[in-house]
Amino acid sequence: MSKQTSDPEHELPPLDPECAAVLDEIPEEYFPKSLLDFDDLPASRERFADVMEMMADDEETLETVQTEEISVPGPEKGEELRLRVHSPIDSTGPHPCVYWIHGGGMVIGSAEEEDAVAHRFVDELDCVVVAPDYRLAPEHPYPTPVDDCYAGLNWVSENAAELDVDDSRIAIAGPSAGGGLAAGVTLRARDEGGPELCYQMLIYPMIDDRNETVSSKQVTDIGIWDRDMNIAGWDAYLGDRSGSDDIPHYAAPARATDLSGLPPTFLDVETHDAFRDETTTYAQRLAASGVQTEYHLWSGGFHGYDIFAPETKLTQTTWETRFNALRQTLTD
Template identity: 50%
Template sequence: MTLHRNIDPGLAVAVREGALPALDLGGMSVEDLPGLRRQMSEAIAMMEPFPRDERVTIEERTVPGPDGAPDVRLRIYRPASPAGTTPALYWIHGGGMIFGQIEMEDPRLSHYVVELGCAVVSVDYRLAPEHPDPAPVEDCYAGLVWVAKNAAELGVDPARVAVGGISAGGGLAAGTALLARDRGGPAVAFQLLICPMLDDRNTTPSSLEFTDAVVWNRAANLLGWKALLGDRAGGEDVSVYAAPARAADLSGLPSAYVDVGELEVFRDECAGYALRLAQAGVSTEFHLYPGAFHGFDGMVPAAEISRRAVAERLVALRRALFT
C-alpha cells in the first residue's frame, strides 16, 4: 500500500503499522464473493465478542419482508432506562453491497444510544450477488415501514425517525429516503449519510484516481456495483433507488448530513450529492475530512480526526431529533 502524501498523520501511523485489515478484491469476480464472505464471517466469529453495555438493551425481531420475499431481521437497541418516548435512528450497515453483518455495528450503535438517549433499529438486508437489486433497498424499506407501524410498541416517536447508514448502507439510506418520499411512505425526519455509496457509473475524478486506496479502492467498488446490478452497472437501466446519485429530483427529501474522506473513491459523488440536495431546497450539512480514507473513524477510532467526525455526527443527530 502506497500512502497518499496528504494522509492524516494520525491515520498514517495505523496504516504503516499494519493495524488495518487487508481487503484486496483486485482480480476477483462476482462468483468469488460468497466464498470470501464465508471466510470473513468465520474470522469474525473467532473474535472476542463486543462487551454489552448495561445501559443499552438489544433484542432482535423478524418482520415481514417485501412482497413475496423472506422476512427481514432487525436488531433493536434501546436505553435500558428510557425517559418516555424517544426518537429513533433506523440504521443500515456498510459492506459494499456484498459484505457486512449487523452484529458488527454493536459498538457504534450502542454508543449512539448512550450518548443520545434514542432508540436505534438496524436492518439485516440481503446481500448481492445472491440477492441483486432491488432486494437490498426493498428490505431496508420494509424494515422502515415496520418501525413506523410499530412505533408505539417500540416506545418511539414516529415523527422523529432518522434514516442513516455508512458506505453501502449510506447509499441504501439515501435510496430508502427516496422510496419513502415517492411511495408516500413513513415520514423520515433526517438522513445521516456517512461516506455513502451512491453512483454506479464510477466516472468522477475521485473514482478514477483511487485505484490504490486504503480499505476500498476502485476495483472493489466496481465489483460491488457489478454484484448488485450485473450487466446493468454503469448503463442506462439503473434505478435511482439503487444508485441515488442518478436521481434527477431531490426535492422534498428530509434534511441531511453527509460526510466523506478526502482520499476515497466516494469523495466526489458524495460532495456532488450534498450540493444537489442543497440546491433542491433540502437543508444539508456536508463534511469533507482532509487526509481521511474510507471508513477511517471505524478503522482508527483513537485518531483525533476520527473522534471529531464521530462528535460531529452526534451533534447533527441531536439537533435533528431533539430540537
Template identity: 50%
Template sequence: MSRKGLIDPESREPLEQLLAAMPGGFNAIPDVVARRAALKSIFEGVEAPEFPDVLVEDHMVPGPDGAAEVRVRTYRPKSSPGNAPGIYYIHGGGMCLGDIDGEDVTASTLSSALGAVVVSVDYRLAPEHPHPAPVEDCYAGLAWMAGQAGQLGIDPGRLVVYGGSAGGGLTIATALLARDRGGPPIAFMMPIYPMIDDRNETPSSHEIVDVGVWDRDGNIEAWQWYLGGSPADQYAAPARAEDLTALPPAYIDVGTVDLFRDEAVDFAQRLMAAGVPCELHVNPGAFHASEIFAPDAALSQRIRATRLAALRRALGISSS
C-alpha cells in the same frame, strides 16, 4: 499517482497493519464468501465496550411483497421515557458484505449516547440478491419500525435514517422510496460517505486505486454484483435521481482520500440546490471508513463527535 501519502498519518498506521496482514485489502480476495469471512475476522477478537443501559432484541418482520421476512435488531435505552427518537440503521459493506452483528457497537453507542431507539436491518446481499432486494428489505424494515413506533417507544416525529457506505446509499434510496410511495415520514437522514453512483466517472473514483480500502476495482465489481446486469435506476444509484425535492434534511460526511468523495459532495450540493437543508463535512486525510479502521486516531474521534452533535441538533437533544 498514489494517494496514500495524503492519508492522515495517525490513521495510516492501522491501515498499514491491516494491509500487512491482508495484502491488497479484503477486496483482493476473489470469492465473495471468503471475503465476507475475512472482513468479519478483522474485527473478531477486538474488545468491544459493553452497554448495560441498552436492551438488545432481534425480531423477524414482514418483508417485501412475495419475499421472506427480514431480521431487524432493536437497541432500546432501559430508561427510555417512551417518546424517544428513532434511528433506522443500515449497515455498510458495498451491497455485498457486512451484517448487523458487525454494527452492534455503533448501534449501541447511538442508542446510549442519544437516548434513542435504534433499529438495525439485516438486508439481503448481492450477488445472491441483486437490486432491488436490498433496498426493498430496507424499506420493509422502516415501514415496520414506523408502524411499531408506539410499542417501541419511538416519537414518530423524530425518525432518522442512518447508514455508511452502501448503507449511506441505501439510506438515500430508502428515503426516495418513502417519499415516492407516501411512506413513513423521515425527519432527518445521515448518509455517511454514501455509495450512490454506479458510473465511476468522478475524479476521485479514478484517484483511489491503491489505498486498500474500497478502491476503484472493488467498487466497479460491487456495482456489477449489485445491479446483476440490469441498468441502474435512482433507487439503486441515487446519484441518478433527477428530482431531489422533498427529501429529508441531511448530514453527509466523506474523506478527501475516499473514492466516494466527489459523488458525495456533488449529491450534497444538489440537495441544497433542490431546497433540502444539508450539512456537508469533507474530512482532510480520511480514507473510506477510516474512523472504523483507525478508531483511536484524533481525526476519527472528531468525525464521530461531529456526527453525534449533528444528530443531537436534528433531534432536539440537549448536549448537556
C-alpha cells in the same frame, strides 16, 4: 499499505499523519483486498465477520443498552426480515429512532456487526436503533436490498409504539453501501408516501455506479475499498446494467433528477475516498433543491478510517460532529 494514487495527473493531498500510521500498521489480512474474494463471497463474509468481531472485542460493553433480534414481514408475502433492535434500558420513551443500515459494498456485512456502533448511538442520543439485516448481492441483487430496507422502515414506523419510538422522530443513516441504501430508501419514501423521515445521515455513501468522477479514478491503491472493488461491488449489485443508462435512482441515488422534498440531510466523506466527489456533488444538489444540508469533507481520511482508526483525532472529531448533528434534530 498507505500508497497514495496510481494516477499522477490527479495527486491526492497528504493523508492525515495518524491515519497514515494506522494504515501502515493494519495487518494485510484486515484489508478488504485480502478479505474480499468476489469469486468466493461466502468465505469472504466469514473472514470479514471474524475481523469485525476481533475489532469489537476492544469496544466497551454498555450495560445501559439492551439488544433484541426480531423477525418482521419482508417485502414479499411469506418473506421475513431480521431486525436488530437496540434500546436504552433505564430511560422513558417514546424515544427518537435511528434506522441504521450497515455497509459492506452491497456484498458483505450484517446487522450483528454493527452492534458496537448502534450501542454508541443509543448511549449518546438516548434513542432506539433499528438495524435491518438485508439480503446481499450478488445472490440478491437490486432491488432486493432496497426492498428489504424499505420494508423494515415501514414496519418500524407502523409499530413505533411497540418499540417505544416517537414516529415523528425517525432518522435513517448508514455508511458506504448503507449510506447508498439509506439515500435510496429516503427517495422511495418520498415518492411513495412512505414514512416521513425527520433526517437522513449519509456517511461516505455509495451512490453512483458510473465511476466517472476524479476521486473514483484517484483512489486505486490505498487498500480499503478502492476503484476496482467498487466496480466489482456495483457489478454484483446491478449485473450487466451497471454503468448503463438503465439504472433507477433508488439503486444509484446520484442518478436522481429531482432531490426536492427530502428531509434535512447530513453528509460526510473523506479526501482519500473514491466516493468523495459523488458525495460532494450530491450535497451541492440537495442544497440547490432546497433541502437543509450539512456537509463535511474530512481532510486526510481514508474510506473506513472511523472504523479502522478509532483512536485518531480525526475519527473522534468526526463522530462528535455526527452525534451533534443528530442530537440537534432528534433531542433538541
